[in-house]
Amino acid sequence: MALDAREAMERLNTEAAPLNIWLRTQANAAAQRPWFRETGLEASGRVASGRVGAAQLKPVAHHWRWRQIAPYLERIAEIAREAEVPPIEFAERQQFLLTNPGLGGRLQVTATMRCAVSIYNPGDVAPVHIHTPNASRTILSENGGYTTIEGERCTAARGDLILTPNGTWHDHGNDGADPVVWIDVLDFPLMEFLDCVWLDEEFPGATGGNARAQVATDDSGYSQRLYGKGGLVPGFVSHRRGFGRGTSPMFHYRGTEVRAALDGLRDEASDPYEGVTLRFVNPATGASVFPTLDYRAMLLRPGEETRFKRETASTLYQVIEGSGATEIAGGRIDWQKNDIFVVPGFGWRRHVNCGEADAVLYAISDMPLLEKIGQYRAQGRLPDDTVAELIS
Numbered sequence: 001m002a003l004d005a006r007e008a009m010e011r012l013n014t015e016a017a018p019l020n021i022w023l024r025t026q027a028n029a030a031a032q033r034p035w036f037r038e039t040g041l042e043a044s045g046r047v048a049s050g051r052v053g054a055a056q057l058k059p060v061a062h063h064w065r066w067r068q069i070a071p072y073l074e075r076i077a078e079i080a081r082e083a084e085v086p087p088i089e090f091a092e093r094q095q096f097l098l099t100n101p102g103l104g105g106r107l108q109v110t111a112t113m114r115c116a117v118s119i120y121n122p123g124d125v126a127p128v129h130i131h132t133p134n135a136s137r138t139i140l141s142e143n144g145g146y147t148t149i150e151g152e153r154c155t156a157a158r159g160d161l162i163l164t165p166n167g168t169w170h171d172h173g174n175d176g177a178d179p180v181v182w183i184d185v186l187d188f189p190l191m192e193f194l195d196c197v198w199l200d201e202e203f204p205g206a207t208g209g210n211a212r213a214q215v216a217t218d219d220s221g222y223s224q225r226l227y228g229k230g231g232l233v234p235g236f237v238s239h240r241r242g243f244g245r246g247t248s249p250m251f252h253y254r255g256t257e258v259r260a261a262l263d264g265l266r267d268e269a270s271d272p273y274e275g276v277t278l279r280f281v282n283p284a285t286g287a288s289v290f291p292t293l294d295y296r297a298m299l300l301r302p303g304e305e306t307r308f309k310r311e312t313a314s315t316l317y318q319v320i321e322g323s324g325a326t327e328i329a330g331g332r333i334d335w336q337k338n339d340i341f342v343v344p345g346f347g348w349r350r351h352v353n354c355g356e357a358d359a360v361l362y363a364i365s366d367m368p369l370l371e372k373i374g375q376y377r378a379q380g381r382l383p384d385d386t387v388a389e390l391i392s
């Protein structure tokens with residue numbers, strides 16, 4: 001009788017396991033479908049079974065409804081007010097983190113991104129620190145507290161985007177009378193995967209190490225003063241702030257200015273796949289604000305419907321204004337103000353503003369990372385339903 005090779009190999013595997021080797025008994029199984037050939041609208045790919053798929057995880061499209069998650073902020077704030085030692089002291093933050101149901105409970109929404117929603121009670125301070133992950137916060141409160149970055153004190157308001165790039169000292173707080181809420185986004189999972197996460201809290205203060213907050217050396221407005229005139233970049237500064245490389249020297253983008261800029265473009269011929277968009281960029285280079293993540297603001301005018309598009313990159317959406325729907329291959333997300341949702345890479349999506357008012361979303365994508373490693377691709381569906389490559 002012929003030998004059953006698979007069985008024989010499995011027996012050897014049991015024997016060889018202590019040596020940390022694996023005798024191959026299974027073919028590779030790609031979690032995505034062939035990009036150029038299988039372009040149907042159905043949801044894409046699946047994780048493998050058996051040894052090959054043992055540690056494989058796959059993010060799924062998911063929607064966090066503000067009306068469901070927001071009450072937990074109030075409850076966190078209430079516990080903090082009544083506690084002897086509030087969560088911000090023992091957990092560093094008062095927040096909940098979003099978890100993607102496809103990622104087995106990991107603190108991440110895509111392969112590269114972490115997202116949290118934080119609340120700061122009046123008087124709360126997150127002490128000054130520095131780390132390797134790049135991070136941002138999108139302010140949801142009308143009065144948005146402050147973040148001091150490399151000495152620049154950014155006083156925030158709703159719709160503002162505040163960056164704390166890799167290698168910048170920063171501290172946060174709420175010096176107002178009401179709680180402050182914002183959304184944090186970080187490329188933490190990517191840095192963790194690459195095993196290059198580190199953090200330092202020993203900021204040199206006036207009397208030695210570990211000051212609680214930086215002394216503000218620049219008032220709120222430094223980012224706007226230096227970089228706030230589109231197309232004009234000062235020639236007398238190095239554009240290097242902190243020790244990160246390829247990160248934006250502009251730390252504070254004001255929501256009111258973003259909104260006004262979108263409005264000023266509302267009558268232009270817009271992108272058929274994305275509506276009217278504006279990228280938040282490194283003003284010194286025009287590149288994405290972080291080497292890993294791209295941020296953009298999108299305006300969908302009343303009644304606007306985009307065409308289906310898909311990318312190898314994953315995107316996190318934050319609903320700043322209005323309501324609408326995003327159709328994702330095999331599903332539909334009906335979103336409202338402050339909702340957060342993710343569309344993983346390879347999935348077809350289209351946006352619809354079914355309301356009578358403007359809709360504004362901030363979209364954060366790991367496209368810059370995929371571009372750098374030669375893996376960024378995008379396709380769009382034309383009105384006759386043929387598929388066009390959007391990246392040559």
Ligand SMILES: [Fe+2]
Pocket residue numbers: 129131135164170
């Ligand atoms: Fe931080």
